Amino acid sequence: DLSNPTALSLEELLQTDDGFIALSNGVLDAYQKIPANEFYLTELRSDNMKAGSEVGDYPSFNAYIINPNNGDVASYYSNNMHTIKHANTIIDNRFLAPQDQQYTVGEAYFMRALCHFNLVRAYQNVPFIDKVLDVTKNEAADYPQLPEAEVYEKIINDFKTSIAYLDGTEQNRYRPSKGAAIC
Secondary structure (H helix, E strand, O other): OOOOOOOOOHHHHHHOOOHHHHHHHHHHHHHOOHHHHHHHHOHHHOOOOOOOOOOOOHHHHHOOOOOOOOHHHHHHHHHHHHHHHHHHHHHHOHHHOOHHHHHHHHHHHHHHHHHHHHHHHHHOOEOOOOOOOOHHHOHHHHOOOEOHHHHHHHHHHHHHHHHHHHOOOOOOOOOOOHHHHHO
């Protein structure tokens, strides 16, 4: 087992001036992997697009024939969950965020809501993960799939919380904003 000698631990990040900014950037970085899979699962299956090739899984997606073991389906789910885990790290430690970095907490609530929104649209009944899960205790087993309406209610609450944290922050078109949360 090798470890990165230059990597900061969570404890070190929570004690540095820019630790919450680095954690927030990690959430946005984790999200970057999601749109490509989302294109396959949503747009390619719509009447907006069609598979221009008979290569790979594109024709199957286009014809609504999706094998649940398909790597794109699994990646979409796991990448959203990975982003949720990173967002929950900030949310779980939100009381430690310096005053000038409270917007990072709003971004975390926004991203957690967005990822759950992605998942409920794609899979309907999904677990709503609202904390960092301890993999050594098998905590994920305690998160049953919730009815779609209940997940949407929790998503709306997360967006409302993000609005409160993002209210009055400087606009940055590359980061979550109050306006995006309202939409």
